[in-house]
Each structure stands twice: as structure tokens, then as C-alpha cells.
Amino acid sequence: MANVSHLPGAFDHCWSWQLRGACREADNRLFFHPAGERGEAHDSREDAAKAVCAECPVRIECRRYALEARERYGVWGGLTEDERYRLLAGSTRRMRSAA
Template identity: 40%
Template sequence: MSAGVPVLPGRDLPPQPFGAGWPAYWRQDAACRDGDPDAFFPPDGRNTKARAAAETRARKICSECPVQRPCLATAIFRQEEHGVWGGLTSDERATVVPRGRLSAEDALVFADRLLLSVSVAS
């Protein structure tokens, strides 16, 4: 991610295919494609309540998105440090994903673990 310039997960990234069975351009099907970036990347300085509300809006969109898995895997693979991707914040991703470069396959494994843990907790 460019320093200080948020990218909307479903709109601004170059294509990042992760293997057979996934569309090469997954973001074309992203529910957030035409959404408000502030929901996914609340501006710094917002109070905690406003940030939580924005993250809740983003999670709702992500939970109904047909490409949640590749979105989350992309964030893991690219080591995105900001924003809600695939329904998880950067802090949530950091709790499971090790620091350092991962292969696309490993990014998928961690995305699956995170999505499973979120669905079990719901």
C-alpha cells in the first residue's frame, strides 16, 4: 500500500490471482467496489466510537461479499497494515498472521483460519 494513501480493497488494487478456481480479477465482484473508503479506512483522529461504527459497516459489507476470502488473502499476502479487508481489521489480522513475507498459498491458509475463527465466534 502506498504510504498514507488508502486503497479500497475491491477497487484500487492491481489484480492478484491466487490460484485455480478464483477469478483473476476478484475485485470486480467485491461488494465494496463502489463503496465509501471511510468505512474501510476510517481517518486517523476519529474517536473510538466512530471508528467502531465504521468498522461495523465495513464488516457488514464484507460478510455478504462473494469474494471475502480472496480479499482477506490479498491483505495478508500484501501485508496490509491498515483497513478492513475481508471483514477483519489490521489488528485482527496481526494476531494470527506471522510477520514476514508469505507465499500466496500460505496467505490463503491464514485467511481460511481467520474466517473460520470469525464464523465460530459469531
């Protein structure tokens, strides 16, 4: 039997916030757009997803995760793909300016 005493412990604390997400009670299709979705249907779906996020007790943890992991798709922590991209692009520009 292998000696695992030198390995780090479980990382449940890093992910346990997901168990408290308001999105767990919602249809996951609400947070990820189908191919070709445009216009009012797209905007309405995103608004509905953001409404779920607005009431979520772990919205900040979710948002932080999505930004750190560079999630490419879906609404996470109340932010769309485009909103996360703009936030990350802005922080990259600020870092370059400071250097």
C-alpha cells in the first residue's frame, strides 16, 4: 500500500461553495447560450440568469472562480462572457501601464 501521508489534504474547501449556488435549483441551459442564439432571446436568457445570480449566496466566490479560471462560456457570478472578458482585458491594460 502506498504511503499518502505526504500528500496534501482534500480540496473540498476550494469547491464546496458550489453546493450552495442558487443555480443548482435552476435549469443549466439558462446560464449557457445555445448555438446561434441572438437578439431578444439571448438578452432575456442572460437577464434571467443574472437574476438567479443576484440572489445567490455564493455569487462572489463564483465570480472569483470564473475570472481566475478564465471561464469562456456562460454566466458565472452574474457576469457574462463579454463582461468577464472586458474586466480581464482592463486589468491587463492596468498592469501593463503600471510596469
